[in-house]
Amino acid sequence: MKHLWPIAKITFLEGLRSRVFFGLFIVALLLFSSTYTMSYLFPHDVVKVAVDLGLGITSLVGLILTLFLGTQLLAKDLERRTIHMVLAKAVSRSEYVVGKFAGLSLIIVCSMIVLGGFAAFASWTVDLLTADQYGVVHWPTFVLALSMMTLMFMLLASVIFFFSSFVSSTFLALGLTLVIYLIGQSVEELKHFLETGAEGVAISPVFLKIVTVAYYIFPNLAAFNFKTQAAHGLSVSLSDVVWPFLYGVFYSGVMIASAAWIFRRREFT
Amino acid sequence: MARPFVLPGVLVALIAGHLLVAVQLQSQRVAMAQEREELGFLPPAAIRLLALDYRDLVADLIFSRTLSFHGGVLKRGEKIDARTWQAIYRRIDAASELDPYFVDPYYFGQAVLTWDAHMPREANALLDRGRRFRPDDWVMPFFMGFNAFYFLHDKTQGAAYLMEASRRPGSSPLVGLLAARLSSESRGTETAIGFLQELEAQTDDPGTKEEMKKRIGALRGIWVLEQAVEVYRDRFGSFPADLRELVKQGVLFAFPSDPYGGVFYLNDQGKVWTTSDLRPIKR
Numbered sequence: 001m002k003h004l005w006p007i008a009k010i011t012f013l014e015g016l017r018s019r020v021f022f023g024l025f026i027v028a029l030l031l032f033s034s035t036y037t038m039s040y041l042f043p044h045d046v047v048k049v050a051v052d053l054g055l056g057i058t059s060l061v062g063l064i065l066t067l068f069l070g071t072q073l074l075a076k077d078l079e080r081r082t083i084h085m086v087l088a089k090a091v092s093r094s095e096y097v098v099g100k101f102a103g104l105s106l107i108i109v110c111s112m113i114v115l116g117g118f119a120a121f122a123s124w125t126v127d128l129l130t131a132d133q134y135g136v137v138h139w140p141t142f143v144l145a146l147s148m149m150t151l152m153f154m155l156l157a158s159v160i161f162f163f164s165s166f167v168s169s170t171f172l173a174l175g176l177t178l179v180i181y182l183i184g185q186s187v188e189e190l191k192h193f194l195e196t197g198a199e200g201v202a203i204s205p206v207f208l209k210i211v212t213v214a215y216y217i218f219p220n221l222a223a224f225n226f227k228t229q230a231a232h233g234l235s236v237s238l239s240d241v242v243w244p245f246l247y248g249v250f251y252s253g254v255m256i257a258s259a260a261w262i263f264r265r266r267e268f269t
Numbered sequence: 270m271a272r273p274f275v276l277p278g279v280l281v282a283l284i285a286g287h288l289l290v291a292v293q294l295q296s297q298r299v300a301m302a303q304e305r306e307e308l309g310f311l312p313p314a315a316i317r318l319l320a321l322d323y324r325d326l327v328a329d330l331i332f333s334r335t336l337s338f339h340g341g342v343l344k345r346g347e348k349i350d351a352r353t354w355q356a357i358y359r360r361i362d363a364a365s366e367l368d369p370y371f372v373d374p375y376y377f378g379q380a381v382l383t384w385d386a387h388m389p390r391e392a393n394a395l396l397d398r399g400r401r402f403r404p405d406d407w408v409m410p411f412f413m414g415f416n417a418f419y420f421l422h423d424k425t426q427g428a429a430y431l432m433e434a435s436r437r438p439g440s441s442p443l444v445g446l447l448a449a450r451l452s453s454e455s456r457g458t459e460t461a462i463g464f465l466q467e468l469e470a471q472t473d474d475p476g477t478k479e480e481m482k483k484r485i486g487a488l489r490g491i492w493v494l495e496q497a498v499e500v501y502r503d504r505f506g507s508f509p510a511d512l513r514e515l516v517k518q519g520v521l522f523a524f525p526s527d528p529y530g531g532v533f534y535l536n537d538q539g540k541v542w543t544t545s546d547l548r549p550i551k552r
Contacts, residue, residue, distance in 0.1 A: 038329075038333075041333050041336070041337075042329070042332075042333065042336075042373050043336075043373055043376065043377070043474065044372045044373045044376055045371055045372045045373050048371065048372075049329050052325040052326050052328075052329050053326065053329075055325075056322075056323050056325065056326035059322050059323065060323070063322075133473070182321070185321040185322055186318045186319075186321065189317050189318050190318060193314055193317075193318070221322070222322075225322060225324075227322075227324075227325050228324070228325055228368060228370065231325055231368075231370075232370040234370065
C-alpha cells in the first residue's frame, strides 16, 4: 500500500485545481452573506436562524461539491484513459481506488473546514450583534454538526466510487448517487411515517416490508443530521454520536471495498 | 442587409422581446400570488419527507413567509377571514412541527391566534408542543394557562398550567400568585389584568409593549365598570339600562374611555364589553 499516499496527494491537488471548487466557494460566500439580512427577519430566535442558514448552506454546497468532484475525479481517469498510465506502473487497482478515495476525503474535509469556518463566522457575528435573549451559538454542537456532515459526505463519496466502479458514464454515476442521496435522506422518515401510520390511510404490509428492507440497504443519511441540536444547543449523548459515526465508517468501508473488488475484475477497453 | 448585422440584430430584437415578456410575467405573477393567497400547502408529513437535509431551514422559511404574509395583510388594512386564519395556523403548526424547539412560531401563534383569529384551542394545541419540547421554558405553559382561563373559560385547566409555569426555572413569582388567585375565586377581569401586566413585563418589543398597555388600559376600564355595575345592582336591584346611567346616578365620577377608541356597553348577559372588541377601530 505504499502507493496510496502519492495517489491521494495527486487526487487532492487535482481536485483543488478544479474550477467547480472555486465557483462553489464564491456561491457559498454570497449565500453566507444573506445570513445577516435573513436572520433579522425573525422576532426571537435570531441566532438559531443564523445557525440554520450557516449549516444549511454548508450542507448544500458540500453536497454539490461531493457529487461533482466525486464523479469527476474517478470518471475522468476512465474517460480520458489516463488510468492506463497509472495502472501500467506497479500500482494495484485496489490501491488506486482507496488512494483516490483518500484524496477525495481530504478535499471534503478541507472544504468543510473552510465552509464551516464561513458558517461559524456568519453565526458568530450575528451572535455578537444581538442580545443574549435572542439566542447564542452553541459551539460544541455546532462543531459536532459540521463533523457529522463531513462524515455524511464521505459516505456519499464512497457511494459514488461504488457506482463509478462498474458504470462507465460520469452522468449515470452522478444520477445514481443523487437518487441514493434522496432516498438516504428520507427513508428513515418514510419508515417512521408508515410504521406510526396516518389516520384513515391503509398502508399495505408489503409496502412497509419493502421500505424496511430499503432502510437497511440504503444509507440512512438523516442519522448524520445534528443541525437541530446545533441550532438549539440540545444535549447530545455519547451514543447519539458513536452509533452514527460507526455506521458511517462501516458503510463507507463496505462501499469502498466493493468498489475495489469490482474494479479489480473490470476489463478496460 | 449586410450579413454581419443579422445576428446582432436578431439578438437585440430577442432581448427587447424578452424584456417586454418579463415585465408582463412579473405583473401576472403578482396578480396570481394575490389571488391564491398562498393557500395551497402540503401536509407536514410530506414536507418532512421533501425537506431532506434542510428541515430546520424549511421550518424557518415557512414561518418567515407566514409572518410576512400576515404583515402584508395588516399593512394593506385587510380583514383576515376564517379560512385564511386556518391556513396561517396550518403553516405555523407545520413550521413548529419541523422544528419543535423553534420559539418564534409559538410567540407568533400566541399573539395572533388568540386575540385576532379567535382560535384559542388551536393556539393551545400549538403551544402544547412547545411545552413538551422546551421543558425549561416557563412561558409556554404560562401562555396556555392564560388562554385556558381567558379565552376558553376553563379556570381549573388554566390554574394547572400556571402552576406548571411557576415551577419552571426563571418564572416570575407573580405566576404562582396568579395560579393561586385563579384557583380560588372568580374575579375574571382582575386576573386578566394581572396576566397582561406579567406579559407586558416579559415583552421587550416596544410595539407589543404599547399594545399590551392599551389592552391593560381597556381591561381596567371594563374592571372599573364591572364593579360600578355591581354597586348599582346592590343599590337599585337591577342592571343599568345604559352604562352612562352609572355616572348620572353618582356611582361613578367619570366614565372610563377605551384606549382602542370604542365605547363600553353592557351586553345581553349583563357583561361589560366594548364596541372596539379590544382591537383598534379604523376611522
